Amino acid sequence: MTHPALKMYNYHVWANGVIIDRLKELPPDIYHLEIQSGFSSVSKVLSHIYLTDYAWFDIISGKSMNEAMGSTDQLRKEVETKSIEEMKKIFLDLSERNKALLNSQKDIEKLIVVDNPYAGLLETSISESVLHVVTHGSYHRGNIATMLRQMGHTSVMQDFGLYLYSK
Secondary structure (H helix, E strand, C coil), X not given: CCCHHHHHHHHHHHHHHHHHHHHHHCCCHHHHCXXXXXXXXXXXXXXXXXXXXXXXXXXXXXXXXXXHHHHHHHHHHHHHCCCHHHHHHHHHHHHHHHHHHHHCCCCCCCEEEEEECCCEEEXXXXXXXXXXXXXXXXXXXXXXXXXXHXXXXXXXXXXXXXHHHHC
């Protein structure tokens, strides 16, 4: 039986793919268009999801939060300027890397200590960290849906229930 956190991560990967595929259907300028919103462009939101996934899986693999944030800071400008087609590929590559890491874990409930420079120490499990990644992604995919509506375009359903039906 698949651990619930792994099932949720698979949903997260699917939902990211669904929103990316929707973005690929839209006029190309929509992706990088600057607008007044919580983020200045859809590309910045999608990059934020990617970079957060990247950082948290670095933390799960044993890096400190400072190291993980340093890595993502170096990647940020490169990721934010990629096309939507390039984003689809790097999201897929990252999810494969992350799934391999999760599948290599002997105990997904193992506790890790996260030293957040802004919030302090947190003792949490690998599975809780995965759930954080999933809920974080869901929240920001909602931002993308709102931004698309602001620009006169529809989003696409990507909720967990639809994922279950699609299986």
